[in-house]
Amino acid sequence: MKSKIKDISVYFPSNKLDNNSLYNEFPNFEPDKIENKIGIRNRYIVSEDETALDLAINASNNVLENFDRNKIDFLILCTQSPEYYLPTTACVLQDKLGLSTSTGAFDFNLGCSGYIYGLALSKSLISSGIAENILLVMSETYSKHINAKDFANRSIFGDGAAATIIEKSDEEHIFEFVLGTDGKGMNNLIIPNGGMRKRYEQNAEIKSDESGNERTENDLYMNGPEIFNFTIKSIPALVKNTLEKNNVKFEDVDYFIFHQANKYILDYLRKKIKIPEEKFYSNMLETGNTVSATIPIALKDCMDNEIIKVGDRVMLCGFGVGYSWGATIIKI
Amino acid sequence: MRKSDFLKKMHDSLEISSVENLTEETILKQLGEYNSMFLLTIIAFVDENFEMQISTEQLLSVTTIRSLMDLIGYEKFED
Secondary structure, rough: OOOOOOOOOEEEOEEEHHHHHHHHOOOOOHEEEEEHHHHOOOEEEEOOOOHHHHHHHHHHHHHHHHHOOOHHOOOEEOOOOOOOOOOHHHHHHHHHHHHOOOOOOEEEOOOOHHHHHHHHHHHHHHHHHOOOEEEEEEOOOOOHHHOOOOOOHHHEEEEEEEEEEEEEEEEOOEEEEEEEEHHHHHHHOOOOOOOOOOOOOOOOOOOOEEOOOEOOOOOEEEEEHHHHHHHHHHHHHHHHHHHHHHHOOOHHHOOEEEEOOOOHHHHHHHHHHHHOOEEEEOOOOOOOHHHHHHHHHHHHHHHHHOOOOOOOOOEEEEEEOOOOOEEEEEEE | HHHHHHHHHHHOOOOOOOOOOOOOEEEHHHHOOOOOOHHHHHHHHHHHHHHOOOOOHHHHHOOOOHHHHHOHOOOOOEE
């Protein structure tokens, strides 16, 4: 059985954190410089009582406006901000959406590579005959993991959700995948405390980095330069391997959508891989880095604004926390 | 690459405005631009111009620009 992406909807919380607001808190960092360097002007941030589940519910209801929810037979949620350790947030989501109790559902924990893995899982479920209409949801609230005095990470990450319907199809639209993992990068994007290895610490020590960003081991830590090293080493090969696996020439890919990490990294990768500017998506201006949601948000933006059209071959490429990476080619 | 060209290119590529010129004695950590984004741009600059990767650990041990040039390989630079 073959599969295709039927529809995508997104949802953002209503609070906006713009660069001027950040400048009010951190006067050493000028709003224009933030925007010019990393390509981010605004990010949406959940309120205290809003969670990734809430964003997932809204994104899902948006995409189900034009699709009979009784036809959904599988629900997959990708988040690193679950509602609880247990039960599985996808189980709670099934109930909140009023999906059939015959629906299979589970969460998986990935970040920036999440959408690629989600598509791979969906394709597998459909091709094996286990499911026919899948609701795949990316929902993330990194803002809840970032220390209020960590300017660097607060300037980059935004909250958001994207819900995708993947259905069985007569013609294949989701092609071959290249996936990869390197756990040696585990410490370069991590929340050290709060899991089973090191529990949440009530009076955790506040540490400052060389730029004055503050965090404790209860908070998210990202080694930006090392992540950058990882991407420039891994992503050109990922693109090449994905082309080979799909038996597609570089020039026959109509468009490239990479995980929208930040403008600087994307510009550098684009030039290194020699992707023409007109074939490369780079836009995180109003949303920031929404982790696993960046690729479906970008896809929806491209389809709504006719940047890509029916029949186009688009390479999707996700990479980041883990380290985890993956890419595929889809036909719109 | 000539040393003077390297210093000028580095000054321009890294968009340094806190000092007018870079010298081999310039201490990177004392530049106003020094933060994790700045380290990223140094990694990009070295990768683009010398096709080599520097780890964050190596970069954090760099003091002067001369020590960065040593990391790259001082013999690669002409007078």
